[in-house]
Amino acid sequence: MKAMQFKAYGDPSKLVSVDLSPPIPKGREIRLNVRATAINPIDWKLLSGALRWVMPLKFPQIPCFDFAGTIDAMGPQASHFHIGQQVFGMLPIRHLGAAAESLVVDENFAAAIPVECAVHPMAALPLAGMTALQALKDRGQIKAGERVLIIGGAGGVGHFGIQIARRLGATVTSIGSTKNLDLMRSLGATEVLDYTQPDFTVGERRFDLILDAHGQRPFCDWEHALAPEGRYLSLLPSLPLLISAFRLQITSKRRIRMVMVKPKRSDLEWLAAGMADGDLKVYIENEYPLERLAEAFAESQKGHTRGKILITVS
Numbered sequence: 679m680k681a682m683q684f685k686a687y688g689d690p691s692k693l694v695s696v697d698l699s700p701p702i703p704k705g706r707e708i709r710l711n712v713r714a715t716a717i718n719p720i721d722w723k724l725l726s727g728a729l730r731w732v733m734p735l736k737f738p739q740i741p742c743f744d745f746a747g748t749i750d751a752m753g754p755q756a757s758h759f760h761i762g763q764q765v766f767g768m769l770p771i772r773h774l775g776a777a778a779e780s781l782v783v784d785e786n787f788a789a790a791i792p793v794e795c796a797v798h799p800m801a802a803l804p805l806a807g808m809t810a811l812q813a814l815k816d817r818g819q820i821k822a823g824e825r826v827l828i829i830g831g832a833g834g835v836g837h838f839g840i841q842i843a844r845r846l847g848a849t850v851t852s853i854g855s856t857k858n859l860d861l862m863r864s865l866g867a868t869e870v871l872d873y874t875q876p877d878f879t880v881g882e883r884r885f886d887l888i889l890d891a892h893g894q895r896p897f898c899d900w901e902h903a904l905a906p907e908g909r910y911l912s913l914l915p916s917l918p919l920l921i922s923a924f925r926l927q928i929t930s931k932r933r934i935r936m937v938m939v940k941p942k943r944s945d946l947e948w949l950a951a952g953m954a955d956g957d958l959k960v961y962i963e964n965e966y967p968l969e970r971l972a973e974a975f976a977e978s979q980k981g982h983t984r985g986k987i988l989i990t991v992s
């Protein structure tokens with residue numbers, strides 16, 4: 679099978695194409711003939727070595743977590759799916775390796791692709807979609823009628839966040855750059871704010887939930903926008919944020935909650951149901967073939983992805 683591989687920490691130009699034997703599924707694993715994967719910023723952050731103190735990698739390493747494909751072999755204890763079934767899912771954070779023609783994964787980290795859905799775009803859904811879902815539903819305890827602010831609403835996590843918050847009955851305000859205002863509105867944001875305008879501010883607005891899918895500005899820039907019992911959801915934990923979380927714990931009813939996505943079949947099924955009934959859409963900005971993965975990483979590194987970047991494998 680063909681795969682893209684890093685031999686050591688480095689930038690995307692260090693990716694090489696290799697030919698390997700397909701993996702053998704063990705226990706509850708299923709093996710997939712991979713049709714597509716997708717880019718998430720954690721892919722290139724991990725491979726650059728920026729996270730090596732918290733998540734060290736072993737090399738050689740095949741990048742990427744998201745996958746969609748067809749099952750072509752199953753381990754002796756795998757029983758949820760059958761050979762030939764089309765599934766999508768996410769490899770667990772410590773076991774990346776989806777940028778390949780074949781992969782093995784525990785069957786609990788995959789879900790069936792509904793017949794109504796095309797296979798390739800489903801690869802754009804798992805990591806970013808589950809992050810938004812687990813943030814809003816599990817960590818944020820979102821309730822119908824609440825006011826939600828999505829920061830970075832046009833990116834991978836943010837564009838799912840707008841749609842999921844709407845699907846769960848919230849009213850959404852979303853922040854992005856000028857070129858993405860129409861996209862964010864079309865996904866369900868009632869109000870959009872342009873951070874590139876010199877007079878940009880959230881003003882007197884107060885939110886029950888803030889999902890920060892950009893994470894580059896300090897919490898104090900958003901604190902005033904939290905309602906008295908509001909929750910701020912962070913995808914990028916940091917020491918200053920942990921200190922602010924501790925301060926809020928003893929001085930107010932506002933809360934900061936950290937989010938760390940985990941693959942979960944029930945969440946994949948929730949997202950798949952949304953795709954099947956047309957409530958949830960994946961916006962795919964660009965597609966690259968597997969051998970041009972380095973270009974896709976370089977595009978993602980610019981930090982202005984609209985929706986998702988898809989990698990077509992077969």
Ligand SMILES: NC(=O)c1ccc[n+]([C@@H]2O[C@H](COP(=O)([O-])OP(=O)(O)OC[C@H]3O[C@@H](n4cnc5c(N)ncnc54)[C@H](OP(=O)(O)O)[C@@H]3O)[C@@H](O)[C@H]2O)c1
Nearest residue numbers: 719809830832833834835854855892913937938939982983
């Ligand atoms: N903890 C976890 O489990 C977890 C999971 C997934 C992702 N993450 C992290 O969350 C972050 C977002 O991930 P992603 O996949 O959504 O990234 P992405 O697809 O690259 O999207 C980033 C978005 O940020 C927007 N943006 C850039 N500058 C901005 C600014 N000043 N104000 C507001 N928005 C701005 C961009 O929109 P414009 O083009 O409009 O600027 C872009 O759409 C990444 O750092 C990622 O590593 C963490």
